[in-house]
Amino acid sequence: MGGSTSSVADRGPIVFLLVAVLLLAMPSPAVGEELREFTGEEFNDLFTTARLDNLSPIGPAPSITGDPAVDERIRQIGEERGYRRRPLPSGPLASVGGQLMQTSAVEAWLALRDAAKTAGHTLVLESTYRSHAEQTSILLRRLYSTSDSAIDYRLRYAAVPGYSKHHTGYAIDITQPGYAFYNFGASPAYQWLSANNYANAKKHGWIPSYPPDAGLQGPLPEAWEFTYVGLDNIWCYGFEATQGNPFCDDDRSVFETEVEWMAGQGITSGCDMPTGERFCPNDPLTRGQLAAFLRRALGDSVPRTSEPQFFVDATDSIFVDDIAWLSATGITKGCAPHAFCPDEPVTRGQLAAFFSRAFRLSDGRGADLFVDDDDSIFADQIDALAHAGITRGCNPPENDRFCPSELVTRGQLAAFLHRATDG
Numbered sequence: 001m002g003g004s005t006s007s008v009a010d011r012g013p014i015v016f017l018l019v020a021v022l023l024l025a026m027p028s029p030a031v032g033e034e035l036r037e038f039t040g041e042e043f044n045d046l047f048t049t050a051r052l053d054n055l056s057p058i059g060p061a062p063s064i065t066g067d068p069a070v071d072e073r074i075r076q077i078g079e080e081r082g083y084r085r086r087p088l089p090s091g092p093l094a095s096v097g098g099q100l101m102q103t104s105a106v107e108a109w110l111a112l113r114d115a116a117k118t119a120g121h122t123l124v125l126e127s128t129y130r131s132h133a134e135q136t137s138i139l140l141r142r143l144y145s146t147s148d149s150a151i152d153y154r155l156r157y158a159a160v161p162g163y164s165k166h167h168t169g170y171a172i173d174i175t176q177p178g179y180a181f182y183n184f185g186a187s188p189a190y191q192w193l194s195a196n197n198y199a200n201a202k203k204h205g206w207i208p209s210y211p212p213d214a215g216l217q218g219p220l221p222e223a224w225e226f227t228y229v230g231l232d233n234i235w236c237y238g239f240e241a242t243q244g245n246p247f248c249d250d251d252r253s254v255f256e257t258e259v260e261w262m263a264g265q266g267i268t269s270g271c272d273m274p275t276g277e278r279f280c281p282n283d284p285l286t287r288g289q290l291a292a293f294l295r296r297a298l299g300d301s302v303p304r305t306s307e308p309q310f311f312v313d314a315t316d317s318i319f320v321d322d323i324a325w326l327s328a329t330g331i332t333k334g335c336a337p338h339a340f341c342p343d344e345p346v347t348r349g350q351l352a353a354f355f356s357r358a359f360r361l362s363d364g365r366g367a368d369l370f371v372d373d374d375d376s377i378f379a380d381q382i383d384a385l386a387h388a389g390i391t392r393g394c395n396p397p398e399n400d401r402f403c404p405s406e407l408v409t410r411g412q413l414a415a416f417l418h419r420a421t422d423g
Contacts (some may be wrong), residue, residue: 035234037197040214042237043207048084050233051272052170054102056090061162062132064139070146074139077151078160082216086167093129093169100129102169105205105228109172112204119200121189126181126224127173130166135159156220163218165209170228185223194223205230232278239277246270247279255281255411258418267296267417271410281411287335288319288342290351290413294331294358295322297417302358304328311340331357348394349378349404351416356381359420361388369393370402378404390419 038046064071093100096109109125116123130138139158144150165171179187193201198208209225210217232249239248246263247270250256259279262268270276271283308324311334317323323340326332331354335341346354355361361384369386370393373379382402385391393399394406408416 035199035202036237038207038237040208040211040217043198043211044214044217046207046233046237047165047170047209047227047229049237050229051236051278052102052168052229052233053104054089054091054093055087055168058085058087061085062136064136064161065146067146073146073148074151074155075160075162077148078155078163078218080216081152081155081218083155083160083163083218085163086165088132088167089129089169096128097125099125099127100169101172102129102228104230105170105172108205108228108230112201112206115200115204116189116192119192121187121192122177123189124175124177125172126175127166128171129169130164132161132167135161135164135167155218159218165225165227168227171209172226172228173224174226175224181222181224185221190223193226201226202234203231205234207234236277241277247277249278250281250411253281253411255414258414259411261418262293262414265297267293268414279410281409281414283410284345285351285408285410285413286342287340287344287346287350288314288317288323289410290346290354291319291322291326291332291342293413293417294354295325297421298358302329302331305330309334310338312338314340314342317342329358345407347404348402348406348408349373349376349382351408351413352378352381352385352391352402352404355390355416355420356384359388359390361385361390370400372401373404376404388420390416 061071061075064074089102094103094106095101096106101109113123113125135158139154139161142158143154159165166173173181174189175181175184176187176189179189184190194208198206198211201207205228206226207229208223209227210219210222212221212223214221231252235251236248241247244260245251246260250259253259259268259281263270263279268279270278271280272278304325306328308327311323311327314320314323317340319342323332323342327334327340332340335344361381368374368383370382373382376382382391382404386393386402391402393401394403395401
């Protein structure tokens with residue numbers, strides 16, 4: 001049996017691996033319209049400015065030859081050629097075919113490889129993540145002199161250590177059988193990848209690393225190297241918000257209408273302040289974010305019932321005032337004694353408890369529409385949510401399940417909030 005609205009704590013059992021499972025299970029946004037075209041310089045700028053995860057701040061430049069003066073000259077010549085410093089991964093990478101790559105790029109690489117195979121082309125993954133030491137070995141292997149001309153010539157074909165896009169874990173070198181690196185540009189696979197401004201690569205979130213029309217960019221154009229940026233970054237590059245289209249990353253979301261309603265009501269200003277051009281509809285909703293959304297949506301319409309509790313883990317949160325409001329109105333009791341857990345993700349069952357209190361929902365008994373919530377401590381709140389028409393279940397078209405332990409995304413929250421307020 002589920003507990004009552006007045007006695008159930010917000011926090012149920014959370015399996016934190018659900019975060020990773022949820023994100024990996026998210027389908028790539030459907031490409032329902034033609035992706036914009038980029039110049040070579042825009043492709044390079046897109047990678048440099050893309051919002052990419054698991055990257056560290058750029059640190060000191062690594063040693064190359066052991067001679068600081070020669071190293072500085074190599075870096076200077078490289079920067080004159082257009083090379084730019086690149087960050088290293090901040091956490092673990094995934095392994096694909098025995099090679100390391102950013103986790104978010106793995107699925108995109110496999111999808112690109114499979115799409116090429118369907119089109120009759122075989123793509124071979126030759127190189128992925130590269131450390132500073134590996135890049136140093138590649139550069140010095142054929143650097144026969146440290147004269148300016150010798151350095152410049154070698155940098156046509158090998159990046160300065162610390163400046164390679166491979167350092168990020170988002171770059172790959174690929175070939176096709178019968179077409180080695182320097183012949184890859186003449187291969188049928190490359191013609192397929194590069195046709196119509198690299199449309200087939202872009203559909204899977206990949207762009208050319210060193211396109212032929214980019215001017216000074218470091219090495220000579222390299223047909224075999226591609227970098228992963230993801231569809232959201234491709235769609236968002238150069239985006240200018242309008243009143244009817246405030247976010248660049250919700251156009252392929254099933255929650256686009258609800259997200260834009262939230263923006264219009266002043267309930268959200270995006271997920272990437274100060275630019276505010278993204279909403280991040282597929283990101284898991286955190287407890288702190290939920291506090292802010294509910295406070296903006298309801299404000300003074302919910303009476304305060306007590307002084308707010310003191311939560312030791314909320315004092316440094318940007319949502320501290322929202323959490324205090326949530327407590328004073330009786331909507332939250334915290335996640336543990338004297339703790340709110342503002343950065344933890346919210347499950348669907350927990351959301352039912354929050355909403356049941358926030359919107360003063362009537363008892364949901366007698367409206368048991370779901371087969372998977374009877375053992376949940378949030379069963380009554382889930383039933384109340386269904387009775388109020390705020391939830392339609394998690395498995396359309398049957399919708400006989402609620403999935404109380406699954407995490408709520410920001411896009412799903414927009415739908416719940418839209419229905420709850422008759423938006």
